Amino acid sequence: MAKQERTDENMSDGTDVFQERNGQLYAEEVQVQELAARYGTPLYVYSRGYMQSRYRALAGALAPAQPLICYSAKANTNRAVLRTFLEEGAGLDVVSGGELFRAIRAGADPEKIVFAGVGKTQEEIESALHEGILFFTVESEPEARRISDCAVRIGRTGRIAFRINPDVDPHTHTYISTGKRENKFGLDLERAEHAYAMAAALPNLEIVGLHLHIGSQLLDARPYGEALDKVAALCGRLQARYQTFRYLDIGGGLGIAYRPGETALAPEAFASVVLPRVARLGLKLVVEPGRSLVGNGGILVCRVQYVKASYDKQFVIVDAAMNDLIRPSLYHAHHEVRAVRAASGMLHGDLVGPICESGDFLAQDRDLPDVGEGGLLAVMSAGAYGYAMSSNYNSRRRPAEVLVDGASHVLVRRRETWEDVVRYESDGSDSGQGVEHV
Numbered sequence: 546m547a548k549q550e551r552t553d554e555n556m557s558d559g560t561d562v563f564q565e566r567n568g569q570l571y572a573e574e575v576q577v578q579e580l581a582a583r584y585g586t587p588l589y590v591y592s593r594g595y596m597q598s599r600y601r602a603l604a605g606a607l608a609p610a611q612p613l614i615c616y617s618a619k620a621n622t623n624r625a626v627l628r629t630f631l632e633e634g635a636g637l638d639v640v641s642g643g644e645l646f647r648a649i650r651a652g653a654d655p656e657k658i659v660f661a662g663v664g665k666t667q668e669e670i671e672s673a674l675h676e677g678i679l680f681f682t683v684e685s686e687p688e689a690r691r692i693s694d695c696a697v698r699i700g701r702t703g704r705i706a707f708r709i710n711p712d713v714d715p716h717t718h719t720y721i722s723t724g725k726r727e728n729k730f731g732l733d734l735e736r737a738e739h740a741y742a743m744a745a746a747l748p749n750l751e752i753v754g755l756h757l758h759i760g761s762q763l764l765d766a767r768p769y770g771e772a773l774d775k776v777a778a779l780c781g782r783l784q785a786r787y788q789t790f791r792y793l794d795i796g797g798g799l800g801i802a803y804r805p806g807e808t809a810l811a812p813e814a815f816a817s818v819v820l821p822r823v824a825r826l827g828l829k830l831v832v833e834p835g836r837s838l839v840g841n842g843g844i845l846v847c848r849v850q851y852v853k854a855s856y857d858k859q860f861v862i863v864d865a866a867m868n869d870l871i872r873p874s875l876y877h878a879h880h881e882v883r884a885v886r887a888a889s890g891m892l893h894g895d896l897v898g899p900i901c902e903s904g905d906f907l908a909q910d911r912d913l914p915d916v917g918e919g920g921l922l923a924v925m926s927a928g929a930y931g932y933a934m935s936s937n938y939n940s941r942r943r944p945a946e947v948l949v950d951g952a953s954h955v956l957v958r959r960r961e962t963w964e965d966v967v968r969y970e971s972d973g974s975d976s977g978q979g980v981e982h983v
């Protein structure tokens with residue numbers, strides 16, 4: 546088969562790195578069926594080409610501002626994924642000590658790491674200070690005080706950017722809306738200046754910027770404009786007051802197409818709203834995209850165990866479940882379902898897993914490819930918040946992850962074993978001797 550040109554054009558429609566050719570679903574140049582046979586199911590399959598292409602498209606659109614693009618590691622924390630973006634020159638946005646650990650292990654430059662989150666612990670703050678990260682995005686006054694205390698204790702300086710809650714509606718799912726007044730994130734705009742003044746008086750802190758992240762899966766760029774307009778005057782005053790104030794971090798949130806007919810938020814549309822506003826302020830732009838760089842670059846491949854006819858519907862029961870991909874259960878998120886080998890027909894029903902919850906579904910009330918028992922299905926758009934949100938519920942082993950690059954593929958996380966699942970437990974009879982206390 547001729548190798549396809551890897552251009553931004555054929556990657557721009559989120560799903561087209563996973564194409565059907567001659568009745569077979571391909572991940573770039575590799576048959577998905579071959580991957581399932583080799584690595585087993587359930588299996589996450591990622592396209593490196595997709596990630597590179599999306600990163601380059603965003604970097605290109607924002608180029609006039611020479612931004613720092615900090616890939617939001619929470620979307621997909623696999624080391625090979627982090628490496629893919631680091632090799633493109635990205636920084637990383639982390640939200641826990643664990644993500645910071647992963648970032649450093651993957652070889653990230655600490656000076657390109659930003660650290661978010663409403664509940665940073667002393668341990669997390671101190672390790673970030675030791676690493677010398679670019680800045681903390683700070684969500685409250687007590688957090689600023691804690692960073693100062695930690696910095697004094699270990700003799701470092703903490704660079705901070707307060708996260709402002711601009712009270713803007715991002716028009717997305719309530720669970721992933723973060724910039725409305727009722728959300729737990731950020732500081733009220735009215736309190737912001739007071740908080741900056743308080744922090745400026747604390748030792749070992751440097752005020753370096755302002756942070757926004759209004760939500761995830763935004764399909765319209767206008768809320769970014771609204772949020773930036775709301776903080777513009779404040780940024781001007783802060784710049785005048787603090788010489789070190791230089792970054793405007795507008796977070797992530799660019800939405801992708803999950804359904805046919807849905808249109809992703811194009812980097813150009815995002816840039817056209819953001820660039821003029823940032824240019825007027827003269828601040829260094831930081832962005833933290835997650836989903837838009839990986840979401841449509843991954844699929845979850847699963848095998849049909851049974852097809853069960855019930856009172857008035859059919860259930861296609863597969864070997865993947867809500868523990869592998871929780872988005873449908875958690876957000877009622879829509880994921881397309883495709884056959885790995887062309888099916889002869891369709892059936893109407895629910896795609897469900899083996900977990901003992903009625904909420905364990907991957908698709909509901911849908912026309913599904915009728916691949917029959919033993920057949921393979923691909924749950925599309927699973928590259929973001931898929932594996933990263935997985936669990937061992939029902940003592941299920943977490944799946945394997947494979948990275949495809951052109952015609953090659955590599956296992957980037959092996960499937961867990963039963964031993965992995967019980968590794969950190971003790972039955973108590975050995976007074977916990979078998980369990981390491983950390």
Ligand SMILES: Cc1ncc(COP(=O)(O)O)c(C=O)c1O
Nearest residue numbers: 617758761797798833834835836
């Ligand atoms: C602070 C922050 N930045 C960036 C992101 C990434 O968002 P997205 O994956 O929608 O781009 C998130 C997601 O929760 C976030 O909380």
